[in-house]
Amino acid sequence: MKGMSGMAGMDKKAPAAKTGQGVGVITAIDAKANKxxxxxxxxxxxxxxxxxxxxxxxxxxxxxxxxxGQRIGFDVKTQGMAAEVTAVRPQ
Known part of the structure; x- marks a missing residue:
């Protein structure tokens, strides 16, 4: 269509969310930033x-x-460059 040439790539979808589980050690907690x-x-x-x-x-x-310093198991959800912890289990 005329005037649509600049629209290439507009149909790209956001990356699908992925979930997984990890184990690690807490190195910092920032309650104000919720991190x-x-x-x-x-x-x-x-x-x-x-x-x-x-x-x-x-x-x-x-x-x-x-x-x-606490060792935890945790659930993570990622989407593109964004990542969040959705559950925490002290080990």
Missing amino acids: LTIQHGPIPAVGWPAMTVAFKANPPTLLRGLRV
Whole structure:
């Protein structure tokens, strides 16, 4: 259609969300920013190697009772470059 030449690529969909489980150690908690930083092992379900990531906590109540240095199991949801922790299990 005339005038539509600049619209190429507009039909791209957002990447699908992926979920997985990981195990790691909490290295920082920022309650004001609702962030939980975890040094974790590989999470094959989302294609991640071992690394340290600052995750959004969803819901924010996940941060209650956690402490730096604590070993945890956790559920993660990723979509594109966004990642959030959706559940935490103290180990």
